[in-house]
Amino acid sequence: MGELAAFIILACVTLIPAVVVVTSGNIVRSALSLIPTFLGVTGLYILLHAEFVAGIQILIYAGAITVLILFVIMLTAGGTGTRIRQVNEQVPLGAMAAVWLGFLILLVIFRTRWPYTATPAPQYNVASIGTAFLTDYVLIFEVTSLVLLVSLIGAIIVARREE
Amino acid sequence: MHVGLTHYLVVSTILFCIGLYGVLTRRNAVAILMGIELMLNASNINLVAFNRYLAPGAVGGQTFALVIITLAACEAAVGLALVMAAYRSLETIHVDEINVMKW
Amino acid sequence: MDWLTEILKAALLTVVVFTYLAVVTAMIGVYLERKISGWIQARLGPKHVGPQGLLQTVADTVKLLQKEHITPRQADVLIFNAAPIMVAVAGLLDWVVIPFGRIGERVLVVRDLNIGVLYFAAMASLTVIGILAGGWSSNNKYALLGGLRSASQMVSYEIPLALGILWVAMIAGTLSTVGIVQAQAQQGGWFLFKLPQLDYAGAPFGILAALTFLTAATAEVNRVPFDLPEAESELVAGYFAEYTGMRFALFQLGEYAEAFAMAALAAIMFLGGWLEPNLPAWLWITLGLAAVLVVVLLLITGASRDLLIRPILILAVLGAALCVVMFFGVQAGRSPVLPSPVWFLTKMFALVFFLIWMRWTYPRLRLDQLLNLSWKVLLPVGLLNLLITGFLITVVRAP
Numbered sequence: 001m002g003e004l005a006a007f008i009i010l011a012c013v014t015l016i017p018a019v020v021v022v023t024s025g026n027i028v029r030s031a032l033s034l035i036p037t038f039l040g041v042t043g044l045y046i047l048l049h050a051e052f053v054a055g056i057q058i059l060i061y062a063g064a065i066t067v068l069i070l071f072v073i074m075l076t077a078g079g080t081g082t083r084i085r086q087v088n089e090q091v092p093l094g095a096m097a098a099v100w101l102g103f104l105i106l107l108v109i110f111r112t113r114w115p116y117t118a119t120p121a122p123q124y125n126v127a128s129i130g131t132a133f134l135t136d137y138v139l140i141f142e143v144t145s146l147v148l149l150v151s152l153i154g155a156i157i158v159a160r161r162e163e
Numbered sequence: 164m165h166v167g168l169t170h171y172l173v174v175s176t177i178l179f180c181i182g183l184y185g186v187l188t189r190r191n192a193v194a195i196l197m198g199i200e201l202m203l204n205a206s207n208i209n210l211v212a213f214n215r216y217l218a219p220g221a222v223g224g225q226t227f228a229l230v231i232i233t234l235a236a237c238e239a240a241v242g243l244a245l246v247m248a249a250y251r252s253l254e255t256i257h258v259d260e261i262n263v264m265k266w
Numbered sequence: 267m268d269w270l271t272e273i274l275k276a277a278l279l280t281v282v283v284f285t286y287l288a289v290v291t292a293m294i295g296v297y298l299e300r301k302i303s304g305w306i307q308a309r310l311g312p313k314h315v316g317p318q319g320l321l322q323t324v325a326d327t328v329k330l331l332q333k334e335h336i337t338p339r340q341a342d343v344l345i346f347n348a349a350p351i352m353v354a355v356a357g358l359l360d361w362v363v364i365p366f367g368r369i370g371e372r373v374l375v376v377r378d379l380n381i382g383v384l385y386f387a388a389m390a391s392l393t394v395i396g397i398l399a400g401g402w403s404s405n406n407k408y409a410l411l412g413g414l415r416s417a418s419q420m421v422s423y424e425i426p427l428a429l430g431i432l433w434v435a436m437i438a439g440t441l442s443t444v445g446i447v448q449a450q451a452q453q454g455g456w457f458l459f460k461l462p463q464l465d466y467a468g469a470p471f472g473i474l475a476a477l478t479f480l481t482a483a484t485a486e487v488n489r490v491p492f493d494l495p496e497a498e499s500e501l502v503a504g505y506f507a508e509y510t511g512m513r514f515a516l517f518q519l520g521e522y523a524e525a526f527a528m529a530a531l532a533a534i535m536f537l538g539g540w541l542e543p544n545l546p547a548w549l550w551i552t553l554g555l556a557a558v559l560v561v562v563l564l565l566i567t568g569a570s571r572d573l574l575i576r577p578i579l580i581l582a583v584l585g586a587a588l589c590v591v592m593f594f595g596v597q598a599g600r601s602p603v604l605p606s607p608v609w610f611l612t613k614m615f616a617l618v619f620f621l622i623w624m625r626w627t628y629p630r631l632r633l634d635q636l637l638n639l640s641w642k643v644l645l646p647v648g649l650l651n652l653l654i655t656g657f658l659i660t661v662v663r664a665p
Contacts, residue, residue, distance in 0.1 A: 002268065007166045011174045018178055021197055022185030032345060032399055034197060037178075041204050044171065048215040053207075053228050055384040059428075060232050063391025064421060065200060065239045070398050071417050072243045073193055074410065076250045087188045088259055094187030102180035109172045115217060125380060126441055129229070132222045144230050151237035159244035161251070 007047060014040030025086050031069050038062045052126050171212035179205035190257040192246045196239060203235045279376050283361050291526040292519045293323045298615075299622055305576040306626040333511035338405060341508065345403035350509065350516035352396030357523030359389045363443045364530045367540040367606035373444050374607065382443040383431045386531055387424070390486060393524060394420040400517070401505035412504025415633065416488065422640040423485040423492075429648030430479030433471075434535040436656060437461055443531075447539035454544060458536040463659045471655045476536040478648045480617075483528035485640070487521060489621060491628040492636060529617035530610075537613045540606035547596040554589030557582045581619075588612070 017033040017040075024030040038061040045054035133141045178201055185198030207228045214224025250256050253263070297312065297320065304311025312319030337343055363382040365375035379385050394417055401413020435441050437457055438449040446457075453462040458476055461468030485492035501507070506517045533539060560582040564575060595603025631639065 002270075002272075003166050007170060011170075014174065015177055015181070018181045018201055021201065022181055022189070022194075026342075027191055027194060028342070028402060029345070030194065031197060032395075034200065035395060037201065038204065041178075041208060044174070044208055045211055047166070048171070048211050050211045050215070050225050050228070051379070051381045052384070053211060053225050053232075055381045055388050056229060056232055057207075058388035059384070059391055059424075060236050061200070061204070062395065063388060063424065065236060067394055067398060067417050067421055068239055068243055069193055069197060070395075070402070071414065072246055074398075074402060074414060076193070076246065076256050084257075086190060086194065088190050091188050094184050097187060098180040098184040101183060102176055105176045105179075106173065109169060109176065114168055129222050129225055132226050133229075137223075137226050140226075140230055144233050147237055148233060151241045155240040155244040158241065159247045 003047065006043070010040050010043040010047065012040075013037075014044065027073055027086065028070070031066065031073055034066050034069070035062055038066070052129055168212055168216040171208055175205040175208040175212070178202075178208070190259055192249070192256045192258050192261075193243070195258065196242050196246075199242075200235060200239070203231055203238075207231055280358075283376060284358055286361075291522045292515075293327070295522040295526060295618070296323045296326070296518070298618065299625075302577055302619065302622045303626050306623070327515065330511055330515045335511045335513060336508075338508050340405040342403040342405070345399050346508075347513070349396045349400030349403060350506075350513045350520070352399065353393055353520035354516040354523070355520075356389055356392040356396060357520035357527065359392075360386055360524060360527035361530075362389075364527065365444050365447060365534065365539060365610075367608075367610050369606070375444060378442055378444045381441050383435060383441050383446070383531070383535070386443075386527070387428055387431055390427070390524060390528070391420070391424055393520065396520070397505050400509070404505070404508035406508050408501045408503075409505050409507045412501050412507070415501075416505060418633075419485060419488070419492065419636060422637055423482045423644075426478050426640060426644035426648050427482035427486055429645070429652060430475050430482060431535070433475040433648070433652050433655065436652065436659075437463075443534055443539075447534055447541065450538045451541050456536060456538040456541075461655075461659075463662050468655070468658075471651055471658075472536065474647065474651050475655075476532065478644055478651070479535070480532055480620075481644060482640075483532065484621060484624065485636070487525040487528055489525060489625055491624070491631050493630060525621060526614065526618060529621065530614045532617055533610065533613035537617075539613075540610040542602040542604065542606070542609055545592075545596075547593055550589050550593040550596060554586050554593060557586035557589060561586060577619075577623075 014037050017036040020033040021030045021037065024033065038057065042054045042057045042062075045051075045057060182198045182201030182205060185201065186195050189195050189198065210224040210228045210231070212224075214222065214228075218224070246256050249261055253261055255261065300322070301311040301319070312322035315321045315325045337346055362376045363379055363386055365373050365378070367374050397416045397420075398413045401409045401411075401416070404410070434446060434457060438446045440446060440449065449462065450457055453460060455466075456472075458472045459469045460466050461472065464471075506514055509517060561579065564579050564582070592603055
């Protein structure tokens with residue numbers, strides 16, 4: 001009962017600001033609405049007992065990516081952008097695509113028989129995630145680090161002013 | 164009534180479609196990036212939920228969620244750098260006005 | 267209704283922690299800041315309300331509560347009013363994982379999360395959003411500049427901060443704050459001087475990590491010498507230039523709460539948290555006598571009339587009192603001599619004093635110097651420290 005209540009609240013906290021993100025005519029408000037969405041997703045991770053992912057989610061998404069986005073908005077558009085048209089002419093098309101895709105995915109979800117294992121909530125710890133990264137998933141780990149390095153250098157080169 | 168896998172999948176589906184709508188309809192390049200972030204978050208919810216309900220003993224789903232968070236950070240950094248570069252030379256960040264290649 | 271009691275418990279704890287923050291960190295923090303800065307600048311500081319001006323902050327709070335709340339006409343009202351709350355709440359949430367001490371078997375902490383220090387870093391990184399939102403929504407160019415400076419500064423300094431935290435997590439083998447203190451209790455020494463794997467040979471690494479962490483923490487809470495976002499002489503007051511009354515006080519509260527939380531975390535990670543230093547009685551009495559000697563010397567030479575000497579005198583008196591109590595306690599065979607929260611608060615306030623001292627000693631950095639310090643000094647130092655310590659630990663442990 002408590003779990004369901006928490007889930008419903010978190011789902012609302014995630015989804016309602018997400019709608020604001022994509023529909024608001026004020027670009028700064030839509031960027032700030034990302035924060036409740038990310039925090040709601042964090043809450044869902046905690047409900048799923050994935051505490052470490054939840055911590056990283058706040059640190060990276062809410063603390064870094066949103067700040068970067070706000071930073072770029074304030075440096076470029078020079079305002080809220082409420083006087084400019086924020087959406088293109090594909091609104092009906094986009095809405096239709098989103099609704100149809102959602103409908104299809106939901107259909108698949110409800111038609112599938114998930115191989116349920118009704119186990120009690122497991123306790124994950126940080127050490128097991130670290131071990132998994134350095135044993136079973138070491139290749140992914142290394143490739144991700146390489147991508148991180150490349151994008152770091154790439155971002156600096158792209159963003160820097162040519163002399 | 165228990166919270167099951169389906170609940171999480173429904174939430175993530177809705178979040179994904181909201182993000183998709185944002186990506187398809189926005190003119191502002193930064194707003195498109197925001198839509199992409201929403202879609203990545205939706206996929207992360209899926210990964211962690213599958214991990215919890217279908218393979219509770221392993222941590223594979225969480226590992227991949229962490230990888231996706233890292234890649235999202237990379238994508239945001241490079242994407243925003245591109246936006247800044249485009250703004251500097253074209254003085255607009257609306258993607259339908261960045262059309263110098265289209266004559 | 268299990269979850270209902272959980273929620274009630276959470277609400278009650280929130281009230282307790284918030285009261286603690288409002289009373290201890292904001293009130294005493296502001297008072298100490300003004301008093302010590304007064305002494306360092308050779309003036310008296312607050313003096314008139316209450317004995318030695320102790321009630322000055324209370325009077326100020328009452329004044330701020332009565333003030334009119336002004337919203338600029340062109341401001342984005344919703345974001346403008348939400349921003350100070352965001353900052354205050356983020357500062358409040360930091361305190362969830364801080365253990366204050368231990369009574370019997372019970373550790374005084376709101377929640378001992380198994381991702382404790384990661385949670386702390388995550389909450390500390392949330393403040394910047396409130397600052398950026400407040401700076402932008404004021405519709406004032408000084409405020410916006412302050413917000414932008416704050417964003418670039420915090421994003422840069424989060425990395426050295428995380429590296430300092432990571433170093434401790436690697437040594438202690440846990441992310442939980444209580445676990446970190448217990449790891450130090452087990453090896454019988456602070457991480458600043460002694461590592462479980464390297465013994466006292468680890469001291470240089472510990473000091474380096476602590477310095478990295480403290481520098482990054484000072485920058486993260488926007489204090490001098492890293493106070494560019496709120497530089498009075500350049501930006502009026504930076505991101506809170508347009509705020510009045512209680513909204514302004516909330517910004518201040520959030521800032522002090524975070525500064526104190528950083529000091530508390532540094533005390534937990536490097537100075538052993540609530541643990542009592544385990545020194546022999548003769549060392550205590552030697553330290554105590556040295557402190558008494560300083561006091562006597564200052565009083566005889568008449569230097570104590572000089573206001574600049576005041577903080578040294580008071581510190582020496584306090585230190586002498588502590589050492590004498592400890593000496594008699596150890597002689598009487600008591601262990602621990604003082605209750606653990608006393609030690610935690612002593613360490614925390616020592617670090618807070620250090621922060622205030624630094625504030626009135628160093629000039630403000632320029633923005634490019636600030637970013638250079640983060641990316642060219644702190645980041646390589648932190649990474650190398652992590653790498654070398656990790657290497658040594660593995661090599662020493664291997665046989």
